[in-house]
Amino acid sequence: xxxxxxxxxxxxxxxxxxxxxxxxxxxxxxxxxxxxxxxxxxxxxxxxxxxxxxxxxxxxxxxxxxxxxxxxxxxxxxxxxxxxxxxxxxxxxxxxxxxxxxxxxxxxxxxxxxxxxxxxxxxxxxxxxxxxxxxxxxxxxxxxxxxxxxxxxxxxxxxxxxxxxxxxxxxxxxxxxxxxxxxxxxxxxxxxxxxxxxxxxx
Amino acid sequence: xxxxxxxxxxxxxxxxxxxxxxxxxxxxxxxxxxxxxxxxxxxxxxxxxxxxxxxxxxxxxxxxxxxxxxxxxxxxxxxxxxxxxxxxxxxxxxxxxxxxxxxxxxxxxxxxxxxxxxxxxxxxxxxxxxxxxxxxxxxxxxxxxxxxxxxxxxxxxxxxxxxxxxxxxxxxxxxxxxxxxxxxxxxxxxxxxxxxxxxxxx
Numbered sequence: 001x002x003x004x005x006x007x008x009x010x011x012x013x014x015x016x017x018x019x020x021x022x023x024x025x026x027x028x029x030x031x032x033x034x035x036x037x038x039x040x041x042x043x044x045x046x047x048x049x050x051x052x053x054x055x056x057x058x059x060x061x062x063x064x065x066x067x068x069x070x071x072x073x074x075x076x077x078x079x080x081x082x083x084x085x086x087x088x089x090x091x092x093x094x095x096x097x098x099x100x101x102x103x104x105x106x107x108x109x110x111x112x113x114x115x116x117x118x119x120x121x122x123x124x125x126x127x128x129x130x131x132x133x134x135x136x137x138x139x140x141x142x143x144x145x146x147x148x149x150x151x152x153x154x155x156x157x158x159x160x161x162x163x164x165x166x167x168x169x170x171x172x173x174x175x176x177x178x179x180x181x182x183x184x185x186x187x188x189x190x191x192x193x194x195x196x197x198x199x200x201x202x
Numbered sequence: 203x204x205x206x207x208x209x210x211x212x213x214x215x216x217x218x219x220x221x222x223x224x225x226x227x228x229x230x231x232x233x234x235x236x237x238x239x240x241x242x243x244x245x246x247x248x249x250x251x252x253x254x255x256x257x258x259x260x261x262x263x264x265x266x267x268x269x270x271x272x273x274x275x276x277x278x279x280x281x282x283x284x285x286x287x288x289x290x291x292x293x294x295x296x297x298x299x300x301x302x303x304x305x306x307x308x309x310x311x312x313x314x315x316x317x318x319x320x321x322x323x324x325x326x327x328x329x330x331x332x333x334x335x336x337x338x339x340x341x342x343x344x345x346x347x348x349x350x351x352x353x354x355x356x357x358x359x360x361x362x363x364x365x366x367x368x369x370x371x372x373x374x375x376x377x378x379x380x381x382x383x384x385x386x387x388x389x390x391x392x393x394x395x396x397x398x399x400x401x402x403x404x
Contacts, residue, residue: 041327
């Protein structure tokens, strides 16, 4: 299954290029496990979820350490029928049998309960889209129920769910949403925004 | 049908608050036709597509006139089964019978052919998601075919399509994608990023 993300980092400062290039070192550990391509709008990361989400987390935490208001946006996808399969994406967390929704919520909660904190507070909002099936709202509501019990749920908004908490738990919860909801072999996408150091944060 | 967007404006400058507040005047004409709510991550715009897309266009063109590198991100949705219907969203461009894909492509092309230019060059990329139907890729490929003939097609990327051209035509093409592809009464979302004044633009 093909999986990956188009990510963009927005530091709200005159030195946005410096903040971005300064944060790129945080990708060092992950580079050999990802295919990476950059243009003027976003950077493509192709790889499995267990590499993608920690890589996005470490990049964003590094940028946020600048103290500047920073936002990361990611368009994340797995199983798009139009994308070729790629050996770099092989992952134990994708595919497999479809287990009951309650078991998946419990597994997602167990997975994030062991998360080591990053020390960086963030706010985030994201949408989960499940395609090619007529029960997509059941999966979305199941995911929202997991998020409500995740410890980083803030509130439901139109079109998305807002989270707030430590960056490591927030990225962890988004990663669990991506791998455990929607059919295991299905076409799933996320539209994710993560923000730190906002002057208008509550 | 409920329709709207969560939008965020990212000016890459120390004076990001000034650029954002300076651009908000561009929403003046549209405010009475939209429901607007702001928090620290995004601003909700609830209203019909014929108001939403011009409002986003004018806001972004106003911010970009600062000369600073600016990005607008929008999570746009119509017909989500979990959202209540709202009279402010009533639109002639939503609902109605499902006409053949080739006729919709032709209608979308005709609609943007009359677009008055804004004078602001932009790059953009977006994804169209069609839910609750098993023919979602047919609609997505139909939309991509329209975009290829739109005059602002740049190239296909993993997970999204990249556009480049005048802001008015780019926002027009994205708006046509939103209203004409996917079932008329279906649940459709877009994940949209528009960029201006990037130092790394080709």
